[in-house]
Amino acid sequence: MKFMEKIKQRVKQLRNETYTLYIACKDPRVPLHVKILISLIVGYVFSPIDLIPDFIPILGQVDDLILIPLGIAIVRKMIPQAILDECRLKSKEILDQEKPKNWTTSIIVTLIWLLIILVIVIVIIRVVKV
Numbered sequence: 001m002k003f004m005e006k007i008k009q010r011v012k013q014l015r016n017e018t019y020t021l022y023i024a025c026k027d028p029r030v031p032l033h034v035k036i037l038i039s040l041i042v043g044y045v046f047s048p049i050d051l052i053p054d055f056i057p058i059l060g061q062v063d064d065l066i067l068i069p070l071g072i073a074i075v076r077k078m079i080p081q082a083i084l085d086e087c088r089l090k091s092k093e094i095l096d097q098e099k100p101k102n103w104t105t106s107i108i109v110t111l112i113w114l115l116i117i118l119v120i121v122i123v124i125i126r127v128v129k130v
Helices: 002-025 032-046 059-078 081-097 103-129
Strands: none
Touching: 002 032, 002 059, 002 081, 032 059, 032 103
């Protein structure tokens, strides 16, 4: 049972850090290249589509267990500690009040994935016709 509690605690910590990065992305003191990287990471976290689908045993969770924490760790090192601390406080306040919803981001990420799938289908159709 202790193992599952640790997993739940780690998932909650990742969720909080992801939202902290989302808030940091809106901060004007964060450099543009870091904001772009944050957008990719946060978009991937909230995307309904994964690089490796979750229904594939073990491999489906590997991207979530490795890629997301790795991306978060890299970006945290790129943001000044004072800014990161401020964003953590804002994140904690918001997450304690209510669960944030960002339908615009969800729609954009879903549309991007649909566009990628469409391009792949078009390429496959062209290859098959040849």
